[in-house]
Amino acid sequence: MHERNPYRIPPDFAVLCDSYEKLKPYIISDPASSRTTIDFKDEEAQRRLTEAIMHRDFGVTLHIPLTRLCPPVPNRQIRRLNYALWMQDIVRAHEVALGSQLRTRHLNVHPPKRDRIDRDLSFSFVQAGTDLELDDESYASAQHNVSQNNMQSRIHIEKASPDGLILFPLECNHDSFTFTMCNPPFYGSADEVAQSAQEKELPPNAVCSGAEVEMIYPDGGEEGFVGKMVEESERFQTRCKWYTSMLGKMSSVVTIVGILRQRSISNYAITEFVQGQTRRWAIAWSFTDTRLPDSLARIPSILPKHALYSCMPPRNTLNQAFPGYTIQDVHAKLGDTLRGVNGVSCNEINSMGTNSNPFLVEAQENTWSRSARRSRANNNSRKPSSALEEGMTTTAPDPALTCSCRVNIDTGLSEEDGGEPLCAIEIQWIYGKDRALFESFAGHVGRKVGSSLRTEGKGIVGF
Numbered sequence: 001m002h003e004r005n006p007y008r009i010p011p012d013f014a015v016l017c018d019s020y021e022k023l024k025p026y027i028i029s030d031p032a033s034s035r036t037t038i039d040f041k042d043e044e045a046q047r048r049l050t051e052a053i054m055h056r057d058f059g060v061t062l063h064i065p066l067t068r069l070c071p072p073v074p075n076r077q078i079r080r081l082n083y084a085l086w087m088q089d090i091v092r093a094h095e096v097a098l099g100s101q102l103r104t105r106h107l108n109v110h111p112p113k114r115d116r117i118d119r120d121l122s123f124s125f126v127q128a129g130t131d132l133e134l135d136d137e138s139y140a141s142a143q144h145n146v147s148q149n150n151m152q153s154r155i156h157i158e159k160a161s162p163d164g165l166i167l168f169p170l171e172c173n174h175d176s177f178t179f180t181m182c183n184p185p186f187y188g189s190a191d192e193v194a195q196s197a198q199e200k201e202l203p204p205n206a207v208c209s210g211a212e213v214e215m216i217y218p219d220g221g222e223e224g225f226v227g228k229m230v231e232e233s234e235r236f237q238t239r240c241k242w243y244t245s246m247l248g249k250m251s252s253v254v255t256i257v258g259i260l261r262q263r264s265i266s267n268y269a270i271t272e273f274v275q276g277q278t279r280r281w282a283i284a285w286s287f288t289d290t291r292l293p294d295s296l297a298r299i300p301s302i303l304p305k306h307a308l309y310s311c312m313p314p315r316n317t318l319n320q321a322f323p324g325y326t327i328q329d330v331h332a333k334l335g336d337t338l339r340g341v342n343g344v345s346c347n348e349i350n351s352m353g354t355n356s357n358p359f360l361v362e363a364q365e366n367t368w369s370r371s372a373r374r375s376r377a378n379n380n381s382r383k384p385s386s387a388l389e390e391g392m393t394t395t396a397p398d399p400a401l402t403c404s405c406r407v408n409i410d411t412g413l414s415e416e417d418g419g420e421p422l423c424a425i426e427i428q429w430i431y432g433k434d435r436a437l438f439e440s441f442a443g444h445v446g447r448k449v450g451s452s453l454r455t456e457g458k459g460i461v462g463f
C-alpha cells in the first residue's frame, strides 16, 4: 500500500459514526474480531459507509445511487487512493529532490489546468478536473454531487458518447492536461462478469451493484477500452502529459504494453496495487521527454521469472556501487568528474536530509565519448563558424539530456554483495529523447569515478 495512504490502518466504524449519523443504523458488531463493522452484502450500508468516509476525511457530501457502482470500502477505496497517490508522485517526480532548479526548466510544474480526477482528495496538485461520463444516470448523479459540494468551478462533468472518442475533451479544448485517470469497464460481456463472479473474484461478503455500462465494454473489455485510449492518445500527443489507466487483469497489462511497444511509445510506467488477496495494476504513458524514476515506473519487487518482468519499461535509474568507500569519497570524485566533462553544466543542489547532495546535470550533446572528443579536436583546428564570426546571438535550446547524479547508500546492491551497505552512485534520467545518450553519459561517469578511486584498490559493482 502507498506509504501516504491514510487507510493503512482500517478506520474504526464506531468512531466514524460520530461524524456521520446516517451510518449508525448499519453498524453491527463482528464477533470474530470484537470490532464494529457493517454487513457488506447490504447495499444501503455500503453506501452509507462510503459517504461517511468521504464526508469525514475529504469534506465531501456524496450521494451514490443504489443502481450504480459503489466501491466497497475500504478495499477499492484504498486502491483508488493508491492510484491517486501514484498519480501525484508522477506529477511531482523529481520535484522533491531538485525543487526550484527544475521548475525553471522544461519540467516546470505549472498549476495543472483540467485534469480528470474524481475528487482532489485534498491534494493541492489538482486544481481543476474534467470527469467523463457516458451513462445518463451516472452523469446526473455526478452533476448533483459536484453542485451540492459547490465544486462547479473545479470539476466539469462532460457527457461522453459511445461512438465518440474517449479522450474527446482533448479534441475540443485548447488547454493542456497534466494527466488523465481511468477506471475502465473491466469486462467484455455479461458472460465474463458471471464467470468472474463464479471464480470468486469478488469477495463473498461484498456486493457489486454496477450497471452494465459501468462493467462492460463490448469492444474488448478493459483491454479494448485502454487500447482505444492509447490509439487516441497518439493523435493528441503532448496535449496531455501523462495518459493513465487502472487495469484489473495482469493479462491486460501485457496486452497494453504490447500495444504501446507496437506504436513505439517507450516512455511508460507500470505499478501494482496489492490489497489483501487482490492485485490491480495501473499503466501510464507519455509522449513528452520527461523520464520517471524506476521507483515509480517499474514494480520494484518484480523478479525476472515473473510474467510482467519483460513488460517493465527500460530503466531510467542506473546505479553503480563502490564498495568500501565513504559517501564523502565518492561524492567528491563524482563532483570532480561531472565538473570536468566538457560542455556539460553541473549544479550541486542543496537538499537537506538526503544521503548526499545531488548534482543536476545538463548536456546539449555527447561531448564525452572518444569519438565526440576526436571530432571536437578536429573542429577546433578549423575556422570558427560564420554565425559566431558575425557576432549573431543564439538562444540556448533545451538540453538534450538532463539527469541527476547522487551518492546513496544502496541497500539493494548491498544485499547482492553479501549484506554490507554499499556506497553507490545513482544516475537518474530526468529529461531527454535519446536513451543511448543517457546510458553513454552514465557509463562515462561510472568509469571515470571508478578509475579515480581505483588507486585505493577496492571493487566496483553496477551499471
Ligand SMILES: C[S@@+](CC[C@H](N)C(=O)[O-])C[C@H]1O[C@@H](n2cnc3c(N)ncnc32)[C@H](O)[C@@H]1O
Binding pocket: 069, 071, 132, 133, 134, 135, 138, 160, 161, 162, 165, 166, 183, 184, 185, 186, 213, 214, 215, 217
Ligand atoms: C468501472 S466504471 C468506473 C466508474 C467511476 N469512475 C469509478 O471509478 O468508480 C466505468 C465507467 O466508464 C464509463 N464509460 C463507459 N464507456 C465510456 C466511454 N466510451 N466514454 C466515457 N466513459 C465511459 C461508464 O459509464 C462507467 O461510469
